Amino acid sequence: MDASLWIAKTGLTAQQTRMQVISNNLANVNTTGFKKDRAVFEDLLYQNIVPAGGQTDAQSQAPTGLMLGTGTRVLATEKLHGQGNAINTENALDLAITGEGFLSVTQPDGTIAYTRDGSLKLSATGQLVTSGGQTIQPAITIPQNAESITIGRNGVVTAELSNGGGSSQVGQINLSLFVNNAGLKPIGRNLYASTDASGTPINGLPGENGAGILIQGSLEASNVNVVEEMVNMIETQRAYEVNSKAISAADGMLRFLNNNL
Amino acid sequence: MDKLAFTALASINQQSKMRTQITNSLANVSTIGFKETFSLAEQPHQIKGAGMDTRVLPGNVQDDVIDLSPGALNMTGNIMDVALNDKTVLGIQADNGEVGFTRRGDLRVSATGLIENAAGQLILGENGPISVPQGQLVSIGQDGTVMGKSPTEVGATPMILGQLMLRDASEMPLTRRADGLFQPLVAEFQGKDFPTGARSVSLVSGALEGSNVNPVEAMIQMMDISRSFESKIKTIAEIKSIDESGASLMRLPQ
Numbered sequence: 001m002d003a004s005l006w007i008a009k010t011g012l013t014a015q016q017t018r019m020q021v022i023s024n025n026l027a028n029v030n031t032t033g034f035k036k037d038r039a040v041f042e043d044l045l046y047q048n049i050v051p052a053g054g055q056t057d058a059q060s061q062a063p064t065g066l067m068l069g070t071g072t073r074v075l076a077t078e079k080l081h082g083q084g085n086a087i088n089t090e091n092a093l094d095l096a097i098t099g100e101g102f103l104s105v106t107q108p109d110g111t112i113a114y115t116r117d118g119s120l121k122l123s124a125t126g127q128l129v130t131s132g133g134q135t136i137q138p139a140i141t142i143p144q145n146a147e148s149i150t151i152g153r154n155g156v157v158t159a160e161l162s163n164g165g166g167s168s169q170v171g172q173i174n175l176s177l178f179v180n181n182a183g184l185k186p187i188g189r190n191l192y193a194s195t196d197a198s199g200t201p202i203n204g205l206p207g208e209n210g211a212g213i214l215i216q217g218s219l220e221a222s223n224v225n226v227v228e229e230m231v232n233m234i235e236t237q238r239a240y241e242v243n244s245k246a247i248s249a250a251d252g253m254l255r256f257l258n259n260n261l
Numbered sequence: 262m263d264k265l266a267f268t269a270l271a272s273i274n275q276q277s278k279m280r281t282q283i284t285n286s287l288a289n290v291s292t293i294g295f296k297e298t299f300s301l302a303e304q305p306h307q308i309k310g311a312g313m314d315t316r317v318l319p320g321n322v323q324d325d326v327i328d329l330s331p332g333a334l335n336m337t338g339n340i341m342d343v344a345l346n347d348k349t350v351l352g353i354q355a356d357n358g359e360v361g362f363t364r365r366g367d368l369r370v371s372a373t374g375l376i377e378n379a380a381g382q383l384i385l386g387e388n389g390p391i392s393v394p395q396g397q398l399v400s401i402g403q404d405g406t407v408m409g410k411s412p413t414e415v416g417a418t419p420m421i422l423g424q425l426m427l428r429d430a431s432e433m434p435l436t437r438r439a440d441g442l443f444q445p446l447v448a449e450f451q452g453k454d455f456p457t458g459a460r461s462v463s464l465v466s467g468a469l470e471g472s473n474v475n476p477v478e479a480m481i482q483m484m485d486i487s488r489s490f491e492s493k494i495k496t497i498a499e500i501k502s503i504d505e506s507g508a509s510l511m512r513l514p515q
Contacts, residue, residue, distance in 0.1 A: 003277070004284035011288030018291065040367065040379040041292040043285075043441045049278070065325050067437050068278060069285030072292055078367070078379050080339055179395060180370050182379075199372040202395060210397065210411055239290045242476045246284045249483045253490045260491075260498050 003068075005250045010071030011243035014041060017074040018236050025224045033116035033190055034222035035079045036229075042075040081181040084116075084223040086215055092149050093120040093128070096220040099212020101175030101204065102192065105134040112137060113191040114176055114184065114201065119219055128157075128173075132189050140171035151216040155206040175211040176201035264316060266500045269493040272319045276486050283482050286474045293379075294345075294365030295472035297328045298437060327435040327443050329364075332473035334465065341368045343401055344470040345427070349462040350435070350443060352385040352426030352454065353378065359452035360385065361442030362428065362435065367469060370399065376407065384425065391423035401425070401466045429458035 018039040028034040050066040086096040095118030097103070102114035115130060123129045128140045142149060146159035155173035160166075178184060183197030194201055204211040282298065289295040305317040329348045343366035345351060350362040367379040376384045376391045376399075383390050386407070393399055397409035397420075405425035410417055433455050435443040445455045 003281045007281065007284040007288050011284075011290070014288070015291065041289070041295075042380055043289050043292050043295055046437055046439050046441060048439060065436065066278070067298070067325055067439070068281045069289070071285060071288040075380055078369075080337075082339060177395075179374050179393075180372050182369050183372055197372050199374075210395070235291065238476075242287050242290060242480065245480060246287050246483060249487050250280070250284075253487055256491050257494055260494050261501070 002250050002254065003070075005247060007069070007071040008243045008246040008250070010044065010073060012240060012247070014039075014072050014074045015236050015240040015243065019233070019240075021077055022229050022233050022236060025229050026226070029222055029224045029226060031190065031222050032119055033084065033220050034224065035081050035084075035116070036222070036224045037077045038080055039074045040076045040078050041072055043072055044070040046070065078182050079184065079186065080223070082223045084221045086218040087221050088218050090217050091119075092151075092216065093122070094118060094217055094219045095120060095151060095173070096215045096218035097175065097206075097212045098215060098220075100181075101177055101206065101211040102201075103130075103173065104137040104176045104201070104203075105130055105132075105191070106137055107134060107191075111193070112201075113187060113193055115190050115192065116220055117190040118214070130190075132191075136173065138171065138174060140173065142170060143168070151214060153207060153213040153215070155214050172205065173214065174203050175206050177204055177209075177211055178202070266497050268316065268318055269496045269500075273490060273493050275319050276490065280483070280486050283479050283486070287476065287479050290472050290474045290476055292365075292472050293367055294332070294363060294470050295474065296330075296332075296364055296443075297474055298325050325436055326446065327437060328473065329430060329435070330473050332471040335469045335471055336467060337469055338467050340398075340400055340467060341370075342366060342469045343368060343464045343466050344468040346463045346465065347460055348429055348431040348458070349427050349464065350430050352428065353442060354383040354385055354390070355438065355440060355442055355452075356382075360454050361438055361440070361444055361452075362430070363442055364470060366464065368401075386423035387426055388423065391425070393422060397422075401464070403463050403465075405462065405464060425464075426454070427457075427462035427464065428455060429460045429462050431460050432458035
């Protein structure tokens with residue numbers, strides 16, 4: 001029917017997707033280790049109506065062409081892996097990662113997932129697990145008679161044994177690094193899976209070769225900025241409105257045509 | 262039938278293209294680094310023939326040059342986001358291997374360690390694509406120098422990884438390619454690099470440039486086109502009734 005109806009429709013669809021992204025960000029404003037998403041827009045292909053440089057007569061060429069656009073789309077949602085604030089919880093098993101790197105955890109199906117959520121717990125067998133109950137890699141077991149646990153900036157876990165048993169080093173937490181963090185696939189439950197775009201994980205020790213350091217007794221808050229999301233929401237709403245105006249203008253013209261001819 | 266109806270029809274057809282362009286601008290009101298194309302204008306084309314010179318048909322004049330006026334800057338704080346200043350454009354590798362230019366600056370490091378934009382298009386440096394060593398913290402200088410530094414070494418001098426292909430397009434009109442990238446209007450530079458203009462090239466790191474579509478202007482144009490469409494339809498309806506009354510004159514009395 002009318003090209004502009006469909007072009008405006010692409011605008012509405014894209015803005016609606018963006019609204020979903022914003023709502024999800026706002027919903028996760030208190031999720032530990034959450035990284036905000038951003039909707040990436042792209043203009044669609046252009047139709048070449050008159051090619052530039054086309055012959056207009058024997059001697060002259062058209063100096064410019066005529067390209068008509070066909071709208072917009074949301075190309076991707078991109079995770080922005082900026083640092084969230086570290087919140088002091090004074091819980092010995094809470095870890096915040098400052099800098100690059102993810103904790104790796106074993107999933108029930110045996111695959112490895114990655115997380116920034118460092119709210120660790122002890123399992124029934126004394127292993128360090130995430131709040132979701134998944135074992136962190138490499139597995140670290142805290143002895144039964146441990147009185148207190150210290151996790152160093154470099155990830156070394158030391159347990160202070162009761163009854164003057166002294167302290168014993170029980171393991172070291174590793175961090176996984178990716179070339180392209182934005183390429184990680186969020187799979188929910190604060191977890192990410194590696195993809196071809198993220199590259200294969202490179203295991204490193206905290207504080208070495210570009211990996212971040214661990215802060216015991218803190219958690220990394222969500223990096224969602226509420227004010228920014230609110231502004232984005234207003235912008236999205238207005239952009240949605242102008243596109244729906246374009247549809248109603250085209251609709252009005254067609255109605256006028258039908259009524260008057 | 263009077264030829265006037267066809268004159269009105271020709272105008273409606275031409276304005277429909279203008280409306281397509283305006284709607285496309287409105288749809289891209291949130292596209293990073295989107296630039297409007299100069300709008301179309303109507304030009305009369307006179308058809309010489311018998312009778313009075315009243316047959317002046319409108320035709321579109323194509324002025325399809327990218328309007329590089331700046332869009333609103335949006336501070337994101339993401340070190341890989343860049344906003345290009347003034348008339349600076351960034352070189353990018355198009356899908357068919359040619360050089361295209363863009364204003365969008367949402368850069369990132371790809372899985373293979375090369376700098377690309379969020380659409381997955383390879384960003385070009387002065388000496389080809391820029392590769393970032395594993396785990397390096399990338400920063401982009403005002404002049405487009407890409408520097409990498411290990412995040413754990415304190416006080417280390419950043420290593421220069423490359424220089425973004427920035428060009429000043431103040432003296433070179435740009436047009437759009439079918440894939441949305443820009444290319445020089447001059448045929449000899451199409452799909453290739455072009456010599457930079459006299460103004461200096463620069464960028465702002467940590468910010469993104471929004472679309473330069475002015476929704477108010479686009480809405481007004483849309484209103485203008487809507488009303489002018491209505492008056493043309495009225496003209497056609499008028500011609501129809503004149504024709505009918507002409508035909509009724511010739512009807513034989515019953």
